Amino acid sequence: MKKPILLLLLIALTSSFVLAQKAPPRAVDTTLFGDNNQATRSDYLAGFEKVFQTMNKVPLVTSSFTRVQDIQAHLKDADSILEILKDRFAGNDKSLNIRNLQMYQSLLEELDNTMNEFGKVLNGYDQKLDDVRKEIRDLRKDTLMRGLFRDSALRATFIPQLQTLRTKFRRADSLVKANTAILNDLKAKVSTDAIVIEELGYQTEEALKTAGGRAFTKERLFLWEPVTAQGRRPPPGGFKKSVNAEQQLASYYFRNTRSKRSLLWIIGIAFFVWINYNFRSLKKLNKLSAIKEFDFKYVKALPWLMTCVLILNLAPLFDHNAPAIYIETTQFMLMVLLTPVFYKILPRQIFMGWGLFMLLFLFLPIIRVLGLPIRLMRYANVVHDLVAVVIGLLYIQIRSFRKEYRLMWWAVILYTFLNTLAVLMNIFGRVTLSQIFSATAVYALAQAASLSIFVQLVIEAFLLQIQGSRIRKRYPEHFDVADIKKSLFRFISVLAVLIWAIVFSTNLNIYDAFSTGLKALFQASIVIGSSSFTIGGVVLFLGIIWIANFLQKYIAYFFGDIGDDAAFDDKGQRSRLLVTRLILLVLAFLLAISASGLPVDKITVILGALGVGIGLGLQSIVNNFVSGIILIFDRPLRIGDTVEIGSKKGRVKEIGIRSSTLLTEDGAEVILPNGDVLSKEITNWTLSNNNARINFNYKVAKLEDAATVKQELKDLIAANDQVMARREIEIIMNFVSATVMSVRIAFWCRDIMKVSVVEAEINNAIYNYFEQKGIVTQ
Template sequence: MHGTCTKGIAVLLFLCWFNFSGNAVSAQSVKDTAAAATSGSVKLSADSLLIRMEELHNTLNRINNITSREFDTRGMEAELPEIKSNLQTIDDNLKLYNKVLNIRNLQMFRVLLADMREHLEEWRTQLFDYNKELVRMNAEMTAFTKDSFVKQIKADTTFRKFYLPELKELKSKWDQAQQSTTRHLNKITVLQAGISGSYFKAIELENKVNEQLRIFSIKSLGKEYNYLWENKSHTDSSAAALAQQSSKSFEGLGKILNYYTRTHSDTWFWMFLIGLIFFLRVNKQFRKIKKAGSHELLQPPYIRYLRALPFAGTLVIVLNIASFFDLHAPSAYIDSLQSFLVFVLTILFWRRWERRMFVYWITIFVLYLLTTGTATVVVPDVRVRTWMLALNALSVITGFFIYFRIYKNLPAGKLVRIVSVIFIVLNVLSALFNLYGRLSMAQVYSTAAIAGLLQIIGLTVFIQIVEEAFYLQMQTSRIAGGFTARFDFEKVRAGLHKILVALAVVLWLMVFTTNLNIYNELYNGISSLITATRKIGNTSFTLGNILLFFVILLISNFLQKYIGYFFGETDDEQVGEVKAKSSRLLLLRLLVLVAGFLIAIAASGLPMDKITVVLGALGVGIGLGLQNIVNNLVSGVILIFERPLKIGDFVEAAGQKGRVKDIGIRSSRMVTTDGAEVTVPNGDLLSSKLINWTLSNNHIRTELLFTIAPSAALPLAKKIILEEVSASEAVIGKVAPELLVKSINDSNVALKVMVWIQHVHQEEAFKSQMLQQIYQRLKDNEIMMS
């Protein structure tokens, strides 16, 4: 018994170092604490002690649970040595003779250093949060040692006797928590020191790179080397040393580029996902068309580059849009993607281009390999510079071939011709820079020229493949009867082609400016231009918001233009085949425009009170000069609700007769019986006389005129005419035809037949058929028509 009490007292003495934080202590416990502190005569109740023990258990359990899961620093510990190595590689390169570095390498270093600095900064923030959490837990445990409640446990022998196991468990949890927090604090402190050191070194190297870029750019515009026709002794004498420095300079570039690719693996995931969806979709469409027996739809000129297993086509799509996934990629990364794209294009053109055109392409491909390979050689040797001049001359000749011949074999050939002109100009400039000793600019211009030329060829193929995929979707939808079966492919393709060309131009400019090493400056300049806040009076705005305003308006206009396709409207309908569609389509288009306008207003960032003033001023302008336009707009809304006509009705308006094809917001279109499309302002439809032949039904009463001889044959003629007319399927059977005599004399009789037919569009065809049949019947019965 004495031993048990002694052990209990030892545990209780340990608990004196705890501080029960008291976050959830009851009011009674607070009173007990005060009493114990002042007189020491008031004992804690067993309930109070149990409550405090439970709180301590919960606190230590929480701390141990957190530390047992470990703080996630594995990624940092794995990548930090590689970052340190890359930083050292860049540092070593920057210490070399500066002529070994060209602008492309300096730009690459700047992008990579910014990327590593961002990673290090994220890690520093994360470690700071971890450290803050551990310090808080340590402070919470240290506070246990100052708790006055523990002192009174020593006086309560009964409590010690019954709760000794629980007190032992608390001591064990305390030891575990203290060891874990201390171990993690030491580990994170060491890691923080390493990451902070690398972070500050990355900043230092960034400053060095920016300074070298500034100095090197100035030098590149000046005379770097002797003129090509001058004495080369000084240049040639340093060739061996520069070759050795060049080898050291590019020794670690592959490793650094591999690091960049691996740290941006998420972009590859999205690229793979897009490629997989495209591949499976195209394959499914091929199988559907083949299953329907329409193999002719899968042959040229409809399909040229896609196949049932579109591996090459998918890679062309993915590699062309890769630039959008990483707007600040280093030029070496872009070059690697470009090289892979060129290889894929070569495979794609192998069986799809005629032999002579494919030989031209191989020439361009070889020229690309030679130019990019030469660009890596920075030794200013006379032989290298002469070789560069030869490549420039060959490139100029190739550019003319592309301008006059090769572009015809590519979709969006105008883009290829424009880029071929840029290609020729850049190669001429490169040759001039080489002659006058500006070798760095010569290398940049020649590599940017050939890369830009190959990219625009790849983008034209990209446009063609997307259009072919859209064509496959249209054909499979027609087979399945889907909603896209209603689309006029050629019209929609024209709109799609414009969008794809705009996208291709943006992608080309991104890669081209990256190769010229001006993309970052251009991007930052445009970004600051459109995001900078400007003021006119008290109104603040940005050019980006204004641009977004117009973009949203263009999108809403595009949607209202094509939204009719989703409700059965087509553009290939001929007279007599137009389906009657609800005029509510006009309301839907109006709602799309109004919604687009309101969203554009919200996106512009302009305050509504200022917009109200603008709309008020606009109202005055409308009242003065836009009355007719507003009249037509309001008339279009009235047409929706009053519905004097709808799409498909056969009407007479503005001196024209035809079928309503479209009811627009400002004007409506109708197709005449001659096939002409007439645009009539909505205001004229409401203010002038409008005859609607099909408002309630499609019936129409038509007339047939006959003059027969002799007059004695009138009874037989009437019988024949009525028989023929009544037998026609176009005639409404419920209403009997009327046969009237208009005039009569001894030699002939003039007759008029009035008959109701089913559809107004059948009137002319009905008359033609009846006149022929009645003429033949009368002639067979020796009755002449005159």
């Protein structure tokens, strides 16, 4: 411990005071002040003020050590956690749970980060104390105050100031001593804990490696072999101690990893507000009937239940190494929340299977909490896994389940297979593998069921947003949702598969190895000539570009613009969306370059060379290339569209970077350069829909009851299932002469590919009608 400088200053001042008492009174040596003028009373008071300010800094500085108590409390909790972990590893427990080992690893990483943070904070506090000590040390160089202490006559005139100085000095000395001792103790404790954390980290990593290798060896006796007397009973008090330790570890884990779940809660709150806002706006406009055609099953005006479902489904993305009790609790809560939903939508037989699965789900944690002897626990696990296999086999054979719930049928097959492996591993003494397969089976099936609801929930939420925006902007209520659902389903399914894969691989204890392998692959440097890059950088570049393309493509949906005729008149929004898309793509490109680590100077050289190439005659190639990118991103035509480009008409078969292919009605394939495609007028009959307008014109003799004929013709046309009922059938009758009338009929066909058939059917039906009514046509 450093010797407090305040004590040295007090001894120096006291010595000066004693010497001054023995020496005869004398005038002040004015040469100490650097000039020939004698110091005045105000000079001495200014000197006292300077000393007082320095002394007053000590309590101000020490009062800024606001985190000392918090660090002390955290270190106390950390000590208890480290003792538990040391006890766990010192016991050499062969059945140490892999899930808990992963949690220990995550917890030790968090503790290591905490200790590093505490070390920085304490070093900052110590630096502040050193600065104060330095200022106090510099007071001894003040010749003005040293002269005052040597002169008894001067001291007598400043007795109140000297008494105040003594009081402040004692207080400052006490604070510096106490805080120096506290900081030194805390720094030593942080250093000690950091060493222990590092050692436990090595042990945890080694235990995980050992557990992975040991899982394939015979850890326990075969299930039919007799057990020794020592292994029949657990040690007295061991169960209670183990449960308390688990609770303490889990409690500390969640207290110190709250930041991991902050974003998750923000997403949940934002989702609730989003859904509630759309329902309230529709209710305010008295347009709740506009969403009835969607038949929402999960999205409600107050989506408390579905918000919880969303949060619990996303939880594995934010904390995949959480304790087993956390995974079990969140998954069971999710299953409980989904039970009333499944009760409404599932057939009774399938719902009974869900209830049996929930009972089996609860069986595993109950066995673990009871603290049964290892042999009895193995028998209980075998019974659980066998019952799961039997139930799985029964439901696999149900044809209706296989036909209507294809995804869940495959999940049940996986569930049955993993439980079968768990039974075999348990019987032959591979207890760790048995536990891994059994837990993975349960969580894989539960997660598959909940994620199927998650996908539909997010799709319904986006459809609600689209319809709400359209109603608020006074667009038509009806729109084609099939393509929108398909696009949303693909994107959200990717996220759902990612979540399921994380849960599945974590339970199989291959997530860390898999992620480490991917990191090594993506971080490997590849050198081509004088340029170097990583696979991860390229993947990141392409990923950012892909996400940006998806966002610019579907951002209009969020504002109710799905590309139909409804938003054509809203030119302001279309212009804003166009600028937004352009900015989004440019920013994404710049971000992708920055995030991927690709050398900007090399890209600049390539762009420069490309510019020279364009000037030397590559205009046509570059024109086709850029046009191909525009066609891909802007999508004025898509594969399968029926289009007219110049004099060519047909269906789009392929869109490439350089050229596109049309398939004509005669079966010919016409290859058009992309530059020519964009330079010519494009008529796309199926850009926003597959509808086509059909027109008929007739001349008939004067009709006596034109209104009745008009209505009967409308009914006749509407009877065809290919005629769109939402669009009004137009029939206009005009006199051409006193005895002749013209009849103009217009209606919409659902599918442009069936226009010829519909034209023939309705034209024949109209002529038959005229013939039956005796109407003469000309």
